[in-house]
Amino acid sequence: MAFDSSPTLVSLAATHDVATVAVLADLSQLPVRDAVADLAVACLSLQDVDDLPGAVREAARVLVPGGRLCLAIVHPLNSAGRFAGDAPDSAFVLTGSYLDEYRYSDEVERDGLAMTFHSMHRPLEAYARALEDAGLLIETIREPAWPDAHHLTRGTGWDRVPMFCFVRAVRPR
Numbered sequence: 001m002a003f004d005s006s007p008t009l010v011s012l013a014a015t016h017d018v019a020t021v022a023v024l025a026d027l028s029q030l031p032v033r034d035a036v037a038d039l040a041v042a043c044l045s046l047q048d049v050d051d052l053p054g055a056v057r058e059a060a061r062v063l064v065p066g067g068r069l070c071l072a073i074v075h076p077l078n079s080a081g082r083f084a085g086d087a088p089d090s091a092f093v094l095t096g097s098y099l100d101e102y103r104y105s106d107e108v109e110r111d112g113l114a115m116t117f118h119s120m121h122r123p124l125e126a127y128a129r130a131l132e133d134a135g136l137l138i139e140t141i142r143e144p145a146w147p148d149a150h151h152l153t154r155g156t157g158w159d160r161v162p163m164f165c166f167v168r169a170v171r172p173r
């Protein structure tokens, strides 16, 4: 099952030929019984939820003992700053406080469609604490370099600064 709180995205997902069922739900109130899932995946959603501890607690609740939560988030370094210029060697500048939590928005345009993404900047520790408080143990953290060949980032500094952060955590047996 896949969950999203956006009715538009859930109904669009239902039109795709995929094996999973898309369900309208808040990640901090999953319509799922306790301890039924081997794997929970949160793909680029936890930096957008209002209630991070609640969403992680719910993921932990539905996992079986030994089950894992794999999550990808916008890297907190990315959301705390920006490159000073367009050159590949431009300085990356922290524009706000890394340690504080605050809302921010990104304006993106694709194929003439303008979109606004509303997110929360949270330091990495906020994610670690949410996992700890939910009883999950972090197994791995990865900060992948964005491939230089990618058309969105080619010739930029994103091979020096992590755009995303991946975490795998386990519910102990």
Ligand SMILES: C[S@@+](CC[C@H](N)C(=O)[O-])C[C@H]1O[C@@H](n2cnc3c(N)ncnc32)[C@H](O)[C@@H]1O
Residues within 6 Å of the ligand: 003, 004, 005, 006, 009, 025, 026, 027, 028, 043, 044, 045, 048, 049, 050, 051
């Ligand atoms: C950046 S998009 C990622 C969408 C998708 N997971 C993907 O990887 O393409 C973030 C998604 O999180 C969803 N979202 C934000 N807060 C949520 C919440 N509290 N419960 C469920 N979904 C939420 C948004 O509706 C949005 O679709």
